Amino acid sequence: MSSKFSRLDRFISQKTLIKRKDIRLLLAQKRIQVDGQIALDTHQLVGPFNQIILDHKVLQQRRAQYWMLNKPIGVVSATKDEKHKTVIDLLDSDCASDLHIVGRLDLNSSGLILLTNDGSWSSALTRPEKKIPKRYLVDLANKISEDYIQAFANGMYFAYEDIITLPAKLSIITDKRAEVELLEGKYHQIKRMFGRFRNPVLALHRTSIGELHLSPELQPGQYRALTYAEIQCISNSD
Numbered sequence: 001m002s003s004k005f006s007r008l009d010r011f012i013s014q015k016t017l018i019k020r021k022d023i024r025l026l027l028a029q030k031r032i033q034v035d036g037q038i039a040l041d042t043h044q045l046v047g048p049f050n051q052i053i054l055d056h057k058v059l060q061q062r063r064a065q066y067w068m069l070n071k072p073i074g075v076v077s078a079t080k081d082e083k084h085k086t087v088i089d090l091l092d093s094d095c096a097s098d099l100h101i102v103g104r105l106d107l108n109s110s111g112l113i114l115l116t117n118d119g120s121w122s123s124a125l126t127r128p129e130k131k132i133p134k135r136y137l138v139d140l141a142n143k144i145s146e147d148y149i150q151a152f153a154n155g156m157y158f159a160y161e162d163i164i165t166l167p168a169k170l171s172i173i174t175d176k177r178a179e180v181e182l183l184e185g186k187y188h189q190i191k192r193m194f195g196r197f198r199n200p201v202l203a204l205h206r207t208s209i210g211e212l213h214l215s216p217e218l219q220p221g222q223y224r225a226l227t228y229a230e231i232q233c234i235s236n237s238d
Helices: 008-016 020-028 119-126 147-154 189-195 228-235
Strands: 032-034 052-054 057-060 066-071 100-102 110-116 134-140 169-174 177-182 201-209 223-225
Touching: 008 020, 008 032, 008 052, 008 057, 020 032, 066 228, 100 119, 110 119, 119 228, 134 189, 147 169, 147 189, 177 189, 189 201
Parallel strands: 110 201
Antiparallel strands: 032 052, 052 057, 066 110, 066 223, 100 110, 134 177, 134 201, 169 177
């Protein structure tokens, strides 16, 4: 999904089939409003979340939405699924429309999921060149040694994709629990990296994406709207 801007006259022409040359007259007659203000310039840029009204008829009124959700184990990171409950199913119907998922987790992982209908914002989070860190708590079946730290920092070769992972940061919390920070998200990457040590992952929980941290008060399945400051910390990260 993308969040594209267009000229006001082009937008209105596409919505109403009014010729663009005739929209100048509508503007001169003060019959067009953008976000509650009389529009005067055909070149004004409007985006997907501007309110646009012509002669008291609403042509567009979409509200930008940004949500943080604590994904439980057993829920899939998808908008629809025939077998499992999805993260969208956890939301109230009045806020679930037109959302997409930013930062997926597999069925048996839990933690921070972001949802939005703002394609530009989600793109800022997911572009590979941005290298936004994602942090996870990982519980292991066997003890972790100091050797893991350097191996994660060096990156690992995955023959199936013929790639070497970017350096990852591993911090040992207890002898069987670690925090892992990734700058990418290859398929089952953390499980596969620990698999090099024949150490099965028992639990995987994402705690943060960039500067966005999962709120401790959110129980599994609960969600809340992001604050203005949280939204801006991504918007201003370029």
